Amino acid sequence: MHPFTYRDGVLCAESASLETIAQAVGTPCYVYSRAALTAAFQAYTSAFSDTPTLVCYAAKANSNLALLNLFARLGSGFDIVSGGELARVLAASGAPEQVVFSGVGKAAAEMRFALEHDILCFNVESASELERLNQVAGEVKKVAPVSFRVNPDVDAGTHPYISTGLKESKFGVPHRDARALYRRARQLPHVRIVGIDCHIGSQINELAPYVDALDRILELVVQLAADGIALEHIDLGGGLGIRYRDEEPPALSEYAQAIRNRMAGRSERLLLEPGRSLVGNGGLLLTRVEYLKHGETKHFVVVDAAMNDLLRPALYNAYHQVLTVREHQAATPEVYDVVGPVCESGDFLALDRTLAVAEGDLLAIMSAGAYGMSMSSNYNTRPRAAEVLADGTEWYVIRDREQVPDLFAREHLLP
Numbered sequence: 001m002h003p004f005t006y007r008d009g010v011l012c013a014e015s016a017s018l019e020t021i022a023q024a025v026g027t028p029c030y031v032y033s034r035a036a037l038t039a040a041f042q043a044y045t046s047a048f049s050d051t052p053t054l055v056c057y058a059a060k061a062n063s064n065l066a067l068l069n070l071f072a073r074l075g076s077g078f079d080i081v082s083g084g085e086l087a088r089v090l091a092a093s094g095a096p097e098q099v100v101f102s103g104v105g106k107a108a109a110e111m112r113f114a115l116e117h118d119i120l121c122f123n124v125e126s127a128s129e130l131e132r133l134n135q136v137a138g139e140v141k142k143v144a145p146v147s148f149r150v151n152p153d154v155d156a157g158t159h160p161y162i163s164t165g166l167k168e169s170k171f172g173v174p175h176r177d178a179r180a181l182y183r184r185a186r187q188l189p190h191v192r193i194v195g196i197d198c199h200i201g202s203q204i205n206e207l208a209p210y211v212d213a214l215d216r217i218l219e220l221v222v223q224l225a226a227d228g229i230a231l232e233h234i235d236l237g238g239g240l241g242i243r244y245r246d247e248e249p250p251a252l253s254e255y256a257q258a259i260r261n262r263m264a265g266r267s268e269r270l271l272l273e274p275g276r277s278l279v280g281n282g283g284l285l286l287t288r289v290e291y292l293k294h295g296e297t298k299h300f301v302v303v304d305a306a307m308n309d310l311l312r313p314a315l316y317n318a319y320h321q322v323l324t325v326r327e328h329q330a331a332t333p334e335v336y337d338v339v340g341p342v343c344e345s346g347d348f349l350a351l352d353r354t355l356a357v358a359e360g361d362l363l364a365i366m367s368a369g370a371y372g373m374s375m376s377s378n379y380n381t382r383p384r385a386a387e388v389l390a391d392g393t394e395w396y397v398i399r400d401r402e403q404v405p406d407l408f409a410r411e412h413l414l415p
Contacts, residue, residue, distance in 0.1 A: 021388055032283040034391040037278065041074050069092040072095070083110035087113075120194075122144055122145065122146050127184070138190040149173065149197040150175055151174055194232045199237025199239065203241040214258075287365060289302070308379040320366055336354075
């Protein structure tokens with residue numbers, strides 16, 4: 001069942017009215033469905049039930065503590081890219097021994113923090129990082145478990161900003177250098193080789209790039225075995241796309257079958273790092289119409305949400321469906337750009353949408369569960385939105401709305 005449906009003419013999150021939530025919490029507000037998030041995670045575990053697999057939720061997609069805790073309760077591991085994300089996982093009762101630490105710029109302090117908590121693995125992304133990690137681990141008398149994030153030079157066919165597996169990408173180590181780096185890691189006293197990792201991009205809507213990347217990684221695994229380097233896991237990253245408009249991403253069953261076929265008979269555990277496909281369609285951004293503005297060539301719906309609340313349209317020209325929370329019988333449908341109050345021409349949430357709306361109406365910006373709140377900012381001194389989790393007929397505030405004084409509480413006047 002779709003988590004967001006109309007009941008008696010009002011859009012609901014599960015069985016909770018979005019009108020009721022907006023009246024109680026205010027707007028803009030993110031609303032998530034517990035049932036949708038749970039079903040998305042369980043779909044992964046079911047699809048790989050016959051293969052030893054650890055699903056590590058990519059915390060960057062949405063790092064709210066309640067959502068992290070929900071996934072932890074379901075048995076999820078976590079893919080993190082900062083010490084701050086590790087702190088969130090720990091605060092949400094996530095298991096550090098199921099955490100993989102990715103990212104090209106890990107600071108020494110972040111390494112120490114992760115080593116203190118005995119995380120599962122560091123996904124090393126450069127020769128310099130390997131040397132620093134060995135030094136830091138030695139200083140704290142630890143041995144760091146490592147894999148290399150290998151760049152397979154596979155075109156994922158996605159937006160350039162979220163394509164991470166090409167040779168010109170800042171991410172990972174070149175495929176041609178990986179074997180030598182593994183040999184170097186074997187020589188270092190304070191690191192221990194445990195796996196191999198790759199991640200080719202985000203919002204991928206074809207199966208072929210995954211297959212090509214896995215085949216290249218498995219070729220390298222065979223070469224490493226010939227060097228006497230055995231691996232405990234193979235991490236295939238994340239990136240499976242979702243439907244925002246008319247995309248047709250691979251079915252999870254097809255994706256799983258292709259991977260399981262290639263992993264059949266192998267001893268290594270499989271790690272996956274999904275983010276968007278777990279939370280993207282499980283959330284929406286609730287916003288209220290402030291003004292209708294009619295111009296000579298463009299008409300605008302000015303809402304109280306803006307690019308600082310949902311950056312994806314401005315950053316990627318991304319499409320998000322816009323729904324009216326209650327159908328406005330008296331309004332005449334017109335073509336509008338849905339824009340916010342931020343002082344940028346790029347401050348839009350949707351372009352050229354046919355909507356029947358009036359001032360004061362509520363709109364739902366759909367498919368906003370991933371990279372919405374986690375990429376939000378305080379630009380124009382705008383407090384960040386509240387967050388709500390719907391659970392059947394009940395709903396819970398899982399993040400209070402910021403207040404303006406919060407935004408400058410850590411600033412100081414000159415003496």
